[in-house]
Amino acid sequence: MIERDDLIEYVARVHERTRDAISAIPSDLLTWRPREGEFSMAELAVHIANARVWNARLVTGDGTARYAGHDATGHATTASLLELADSTSQHAIALITAADFDAMIPSSMGEIEAWRRVMGGLIEHEVHHRSQLCALLSQNGIQPPALYGLFEEQLPR
Numbered sequence: 477m478i479e480r481d482d483l484i485e486y487v488a489r490v491h492e493r494t495r496d497a498i499s500a501i502p503s504d505l506l507t508w509r510p511r512e513g514e515f516s517m518a519e520l521a522v523h524i525a526n527a528r529v530w531n532a533r534l535v536t537g538d539g540t541a542r543y544a545g546h547d548a549t550g551h552a553t554t555a556s557l558l559e560l561a562d563s564t565s566q567h568a569i570a571l572i573t574a575a576d577f578d579a580m581i582p583s584s585m586g587e588i589e590a591w592r593r594v595m596g597g598l599i600e601h602e603v604h605h606r607s608q609l610c611a612l613l614s615q616n617g618i619q620p621p622a623l624y625g626l627f628e629e630q631l632p633r
Contacts, residue, residue: 480577483595484569484572484573486599487568487569487572487595487598487599488565488569490599490602490603491528491561491565491568491569491602493606493621493622493623493624494524494561494602494606494609495558495561495562495565496621497606497609497610497613497620497621498521498524498554498557498558498561498609499554499558500613500618500619500620500621501517501518501521501554501557501609501613502554502618503552503553503554505517505616505618506518506548506551506552506553506554506557507548508612508616510612510615515546515608516548517609517612517613518548518551518557519546519547519548520546520605520608520609520612521548521551521557521560521561521609522545522546522547522548522551522557522560523545523546523605524561524602524605524606524609525557525560525561525563525564526543526544526545526546526564527543527601527602527605528564528565528567528568528598528602529544529564529567529568529571530542530543530544531568531594531597531598531601532567532568532569532571532572532575532598533571534581534594534598535571535572535575535581535594535595535598536571536574536575536581572595581594603623606623607623610623
């Protein structure tokens with residue numbers, strides 16, 4: 477089983493890789509969406525950032541978990557999205573660091589779960605949406621950063 481400090485470090489690396497994806501969004505594509513009813517790139521970045529804090533609050537089990545939404549108003553530049561990503565990363569990691577790893581806590585669906593299971597959901601959610609953001613970048617002819625630190629072509633054969 478992964479140790480506490482290793483898990484927190486892993487979450488920080490997940491956040492860094494998401495930051496790389498957000499930094500690749502050109503300002504002229506922030507409001508681009510693949511079709512009506514889908515997240516724009518900026519909304520997707522805001523969703524990822526706000527979900528970090530929401531999920532981290534779930535991990536604490538203190539009952540203050542509220543999703544702040546994905547409204548990208550006020551984030552007209554990639555730089556402002558990066559500021560949001562950095563601040564939510566710091567806030568979420570601080571919450572996670574203070575969490576009781578042995579606690580049983582309510583999940584977002586109201587069920588009582590082991591802390592580590594909720595933590596897995598937190599990581600999976602971010603990776604899912606980071607992958608979505610990278611696909612949108614690719615659709616627009618922009619080389620996205622490697623999802624896990626390496627591109628497929630760099631893997632040993």
